[in-house]
């Protein structure tokens with residue numbers, strides 16, 4: 001109980017400090033973020049596979065439970081007079097917190113403040129509360145009356161329950177109030193308000209989207225994924241809140257002229273708009289870690305040309321404000337495709353979860369080698385000079401999006417009446433385009449599907465086949481051919497190290 005009080009008081013003061021100084025991390029976030037970055041890749045892959053996008057909630061819950069358990073033990077020690085043991089525990093746990101803060105990329109000493117104060121407050125509670133509530137035989141004469149006239153039995157050491165409840169209530173209420181106030185104050189640092197007020201400049205280089213991107217069949221994935229449904233993958237435990245006022249991008253390394261620009265500079269440059277499908281390398285066959293959006297931004301190649309890229313530069317390393325890194329082939333960025341610094345998504349400013357204020361988009365490459373959110377630094381370098389975040393963790397250096405088809409209807413394990421049945425989904429081979437989709441039922445012949453229109457080779461493509469369903473259980477399989485005529489690989493492979501492959505299938509029952 002005392003341990004919980006100390007813990008809650010410590011965490012509350014940390015929230016209060018985090019609400020007073022912009023950008024400083026609370027201890028739980030700092031430790032959680034460090035866990036994310038240091039856990040072995042296998043454990044992390046397991047956590048993502050088991051808990052999906054809830055893995056971050058699980059991580060915070062586990063961290064808090066662990067703290068609560070350690071706190072309970074510490075509180076018992078403190079009440080039993082083992083002050084030194086209790087304070088050693090606080091120092092040890094606090095040390096882990098401080099170390100976590102001080103190993104974050106780009107940390108500054110002020111970042112230590114919430115955790116340091118949490119340690120001090122927790123320690124003070126563990127020392128002070130026993131002083132007030134623990135009664136020793138010397139404190140009271142045996143049989144002496146307490147304040148309300150009750151007779152307390154003689155005891156060598158005991159706890160004054162009333163005082164304990166009193167100080168506990170005081171501390172508890174104080175902590176909840178302080179922590180709550182801290183949380184409220186932290187909202188000041190959220191960018192949603194400025195984002196809502198931001199006006200995107202008009203686009204000169206407009207996107208031309210054909211009328212037939214939608215086949216108009218029920219249950220097909222829409223061509224444009226609404227931002228609210230768009231998958232989110234990143235290593236950030238809390239979504240970075242980056243104001244356009246503070247945002248700067250530096251382009252440096254193997255360039256003739258270093259460039260540094262602010263957000264307003266970006267808005268003043270020629271604006272482009274493109275539909276681009278982005279996908280995560282962790283997407284399983286048939287999975288949902290893929291989305292298609294209309295991005296507005298400036299073309300990255302233009303900026304790089306201004307900087308003057310050294311012909312010997314091979315790797316473009318982009319870095320986000322929270323220290324995440326990404327390595328993209330320079331040759332890919334400069335081969336004429338529409339690599340962008342994007343700040344608009346589907347006609348609105350980028351949501352914070354998707355990289356507000358600015359992210360990278362490179363059509364045709366998996367997200368971890370191209371799609372840096374909250375990007376603030378671009379360095380031109382070589383492959384030998386640097387290994388980015390996921391490369392160190394065993395994922396492939398080169399990761400073009402693989403040709404893939406997903407069956408969106410009928411759903412796996414669904415039941416249908418015999419008769420005409422619409423089979424459909426999306427297929428993608430980002431930047432190579434889709435030239436054909438074929439469907440096969442029960443090892444029958446591959447049948448050509450109808451294809452929707454697309455604005456470019458950089459998006460997924462809806463497809464559809466009407467089939468006269470006959471009673472029984474059926475296996476539906478789909479595959480695609482890319483724009484260069486290369487068929488989708490049939491051999492199944494898991495996501496690691498460079499993307500899943502194989503045919504998606506749906507098993508249905510027709511009656």
Ligand SMILES: Nc1nc2c(c(=O)[nH]1)N[C@H]1C(S)=C(S)[C@@H](COP(=O)(O)O)O[C@H]1N2
Pocket residue numbers: 230231232233234235236279280281320321324353354355366367368371372373374
């Ligand atoms: N700063 C930052 N950017 C990042 C990541 C990250 O962890 N941190 N993850 C990348 C990965 S692995 C993917 S798949 C895409 C996902 O983009 P989305 O969350 O907007 O869908 O973001 C990329 N950009």
Ligand SMILES: [Mo]
Pocket residue numbers: 233279280281282366367368
């Ligand atoms: Mo990803």
